[in-house]
Amino acid sequence: MIVKIDEIKNLLPHREPFLFVDKCEIKEVGIKGVGYRKFLPNEFFFKGHFPELPIVPGVILIEALAQTAGIVVSKSFENEKDKAVLFMSVSDAKFRKPVLPNDDISLEVEKLNNVKSVYKFYGLAKNDSTKVCEAKFSAMITNKPSSEIL
Numbered sequence: 001m002i003v004k005i006d007e008i009k010n011l012l013p014h015r016e017p018f019l020f021v022d023k024c025e026i027k028e029v030g031i032k033g034v035g036y037r038k039f040l041p042n043e044f045f046f047k048g049h050f051p052e053l054p055i056v057p058g059v060i061l062i063e064a065l066a067q068t069a070g071i072v073v074s075k076s077f078e079n080e081k082d083k084a085v086l087f088m089s090v091s092d093a094k095f096r097k098p099v100l101p102n103d104d105i106s107l108e109v110e111k112l113n114n115v116k117s118v119y120k121f122y123g124l125a126k127n128d129s130t131k132v133c134e135a136k137f138s139a140m141i142t143n144k145p146s147s148e149i150l
Contacts, residue, residue, distance in 0.1 A: 001026045003071060011074040012067060013084065017044045020064035021071060021107065030076035035068030035107035039099060046101060056099035061133040062090055065123030068107040069139065073119055077141070084144045088118065093135035103127050117141040 003011070003024040012019070021035040039056050046054035070085040077083050099105060105125050112120045118140050125133040 008071055011071050021067045024068055024071045026072055026075055030073055032110045033072040037064055038104045041101035054101050058095045061125050062135055065107050065109060066137055069109040069121040082143050084142055085139050086142055088138045088140050090135050090137040095133050097130055097132045099132050
């Protein structure tokens with residue numbers, strides 16, 4: 001199942017310039033999927049990271065993997081509008097190759113386990129078949145705050 005940008009915006013609260021998944025192929029709802037992102041030369045972070053040698057920051061790659069996992073998990077409760085996925089932790093992050101402007105990156109995620117509302121994922125970012133980043137990370141499914149709190 002392919003999830004395009006309009007549906008991604010229904011599943012995640014992120015918006016430009018902090019939405020880093022262009023589309024997502026869900027292989028198994030709640031378990032496994034692949035996000036896709038083309039990092040364009042006009043991305044906001046290239047102005048400072050680094051002007052003479054623009055490289056996608058590692059934290060952006062981790063965020064893109066986490067957003068992909070968020071899409072995969074959120075699809076399993078998309079009719080429950082009071083639920084949200086919140087990033088909790090990252091471990092075992094490795095950055096193997098730089099990601100440059102115009103690189104098309106695939107963001108493979110797979111659930112390792114979950115205990116109650118906490119999900120742990122493994123993520124692998126690739127440029128074609130070349131590994132560029134990998135990490136384990138966790139997120140919690142929680143209730144959105146009521147509008148009275150906001």
